[in-house]
Amino acid sequence: MKKTARRRLDLSGRVDLTHGSGGRAMAELIGQLFAAAFDNPYLAQGNDQAIVPPIGGRLAIATDSHVISPLFFPGSDIGSLAVHGTVNDLAMGGARPLYLSAGFILEEGLLLTDLQRIVESMAAAAREAGVAIVTGDTKVVERGKGDGVFISTTGVGVVPDGVNLSGANARAGDAILVSGTLGEHGMAVMSQRMSLGFASDIRSDSASLHTLADALLTACPSLRLMRDPTRGGLATTLNEIAAQSGVGMLLDETALPVSAPVRAACELLGLDPLYVANEGKLVAICAPGDAEAALAALRAHPLGHNAAIVGQVVEDAQHFVRVATAFGGERLLDWLSGEMLPRIC
Amino acid sequence: MKKTARRRLDLSGRVDLTHGSGGRAMAELIGQLFAAAFDNPYLAQGNDQAIVPPIGGRLAIATDSHVISPLFFPGSDIGSLAVHGTVNDLAMGGARPLYLSAGFILEEGLLLTDLQRIVESMAAAAREAGVAIVTGDTKVVERGKGDGVFISTTGVGVVPDGVNLSGANARAGDAILVSGTLGEHGMAVMSQRMSLGFASDIRSDSASLHTLADALLTACPSLRLMRDPTRGGLATTLNEIAAQSGVGMLLDETALPVSAPVRAACELLGLDPLYVANEGKLVAICAPGDAEAALAALRAHPLGHNAAIVGQVVEDAQHFVRVATAFGGERLLDWLSGEMLPRIC
Missing domain, CATH: 3.90.650.10 (PurM-like C-terminal domain)
Structure with a gap:
């Protein structure tokens, strides 16, 4: 085996199973596509977990898996939707959204340019919402075992003191x-x-x-x-x-x-x-x-x-x-x- | 339309698209299968986010999407694996694991008894690890657009003061x-x-x-x-x-x-x-x-x-x-x- 210098990711291609292998192709995809778009100091720690500063207050945790079809539609796409959906689940609890994680399940054959467009849309939505995408995971399934891309996002936010919202709080007359x-x-x-x-x-x-x-x-x-x-x-x-x-x-x-x-x-x-x-x-x-x-x-x-x-x-x-x-x-x-x-x- | 009393979930059936609709079938699945197995006060809040007490210290956040095939294998299954994988990503950062979220992407046609077995295995693994599955999400995709079940888990843990582990810390001689x-x-x-x-x-x-x-x-x-x-x-x-x-x-x-x-x-x-x-x-x-x-x-x-x-x-x-x-x-x-x-x- 010969060790080669890290290659440039060729965006004219498609996702294949090597992009989920844990090996070189996955490192290229993560480094050159995901990390480049989501760039922040927590993600840059480069470990299997992100470590973030202490949060003074109660935490809100929310998660959403996104399987929308088609991936692109008027006004949005699965990438920004995956940010908005989880930011909103935090916000509805009165929380200030701080951090997101993102898990990608890619189908073999997905165009890398489509993936790039989705990832950049996620990054833009996260910047706009003031949240950092601090950690993530990528898996690839064979053609016909997925549908382009599924994205699961989890958010962590802080709930201000005195805020106690719940679906159980509605009273007659409200x-x-x-x-x-x-x-x-x-x-x-x-x-x-x-x-x-x-x-x-x-x-x-x-x-x-x-x-x-x-x-x-x-x-x-x-x-x-x-x-x-x-x-x-x-x-x-x-x-x-x-x-x-x-x-x-x-x-x-x-x-x-x-x-x-x-x-x-x-x-x-x-x-x-x-x-x-x-x-x-x-x-x-x-x-x-x-x-x-x-x-x-x-x-x-x-x-x-x-x-x-x-x-x-x-x-x-x-x-x-x-x-x-x-x-x-x-x-x-x-x-x-x-x-x-x-x-x- | 006639309002009916909530039915018992019939476990002899299969997952269908109504289980991802947001409607009655989804409420039955979540209430009678997921919430019953993962039972804890945070999940019981029943909102789109879980609110947990303040954590005194730095937070570790880790995520893993699980797409393993087959779903059951000697020694484990996708359910316990989805807990172990994320608990371990937290633990490798020196963090004490506290909370998990779980996002399920179900394929239409999955046997509900298989899903139950997987969910109970997750619940057992979480209990054993002392972590609570505090929030989740369920989506269903059409037959041939998924592969039984994919599970994305995200974990939140606390990093003790003075612990600073990283893949960047190895030195010659170690x-x-x-x-x-x-x-x-x-x-x-x-x-x-x-x-x-x-x-x-x-x-x-x-x-x-x-x-x-x-x-x-x-x-x-x-x-x-x-x-x-x-x-x-x-x-x-x-x-x-x-x-x-x-x-x-x-x-x-x-x-x-x-x-x-x-x-x-x-x-x-x-x-x-x-x-x-x-x-x-x-x-x-x-x-x-x-x-x-x-x-x-x-x-x-x-x-x-x-x-x-x-x-x-x-x-x-x-x-x-x-x-x-x-x-x-x-x-x-x-x-x-x-x-x-x-x-x-």
Whole structure:
């Protein structure tokens, strides 16, 4: 065997099994693609763990595995989504996001230029959110045993003293707010997947919500909880909270913000926008007396200018989520029973 | 839509896309399979993030994605491996492992009984290691877009004051130790994959090494670094350290512990046991004066009774890892160039 100098990674190629071997090809991929894009002193330690300074306060830990198909879609891609998704899971707990880890499962045959585009999108999203990607792992599976790339991200953040948000905190009488129009992420992915030209003006809302969450926390002392309505949409998220808090919810259909293109695309496909995934919106619940202040704080933020008060928490031993319709009727928003939009995140 | 009482999860079935929908089937899977097995107060918070008490000290963060095939193999399975792998990445940094997150990517069609077996194995490994699985995520991909189950685990641990281990710390003259016989994990998986009956007595060494690491840290004040030689085996790990520390290494072939069954299986398959993966062994490097104390500490531990001093760190501008053979010659242990054993972890 002859020891050779480290080669330049040839980006015109494709991922093959040697990129997951632990050997030279993997070292090249990690050093020249991942480490170059994510560059920070913790990752540069170059060990199998990153060691970061003490954190003064409670820690929030969140994880998300991303399997979205297609990998690229209007407004985002799997890379930035993998950052936003986990940053948001931290932020919804009132935490300030600090560090991310990233685990990549690559399918043999993935274009290295596609991987590079995804990694650079992740790096940009992490920089924008002020989080460092401090450690990672890369595995490669044979062609037909994966689907391009799956990315699992885990985040660590710090929870300020006095912040105690939980899905179990909603009480009858509380106000329910959403930070903007619903269903954009899901419909953007669907439109890309089904080549729906008419829906080409719908872009994913994928974004990091930690500064919006922080503004809301500051403005609203009675904030009970925040949650990002991803898979299963607003309806599923509210059902989760209703069950966790032991309450019911009553929404006002006319108050629910849905853009005209999303409404049109949903009608055509027979989908309910309240069940469609969002990746840059939050649901908040607070005491009724703070609702206007909370709304103002959301609307003052670039990611919240379409925020609305959409309903209230009610007493209900059955934990139903109901919608008062524009025509004076009422419908039940049940848990999603089947699978409407697989692999949406 | 009719709201129904929560059903019992039917374990005689298979994973389908509804288990990743965010809806009722996913809630049943998470509540009745994952949460029941991993039961702890942080997971029971039931939010999209776990909030844990302040940690007094530097944090270690490590992540590993596990794609091993087959899912079950002699001595372990993907579930316990996913715990051991990440616990060990923390422990090799001198950290005490505290918390794990787990991201599951399930392939449609996976038997729910297989998933249950894997989850219970993870839970048992976590209990044994004294770590809590505090948060997680589950995604489902269509048949043919995954391979049964992939598991990404991320660990958070605390690094005691004064502990500063790194692959960059090795110095010429230092002693190199391994904690036991080499190549068991890789050969156990290979024997299962290739139905090699003769190798049926080889079992994976997969184990959590944090108590072994702790014993070594206590006994050996000059400990420079520990690392677990997984993918690519001892040879690849030593090449990484040599490059990181800017040194060479010289091993004594007669001192390298390899069991007779592993040696025989490797010979038959034309494999070098020094490149075969381990999941329950560590490499340690320390000042020569501490080598005997380090060896005694390793041998006193149940996971280290076959430990050995296997060579020394030398000056070498080319960072070569060499082996002095039993016949008085010398061979170079280069970086792994191709892929010998895909999907070994």
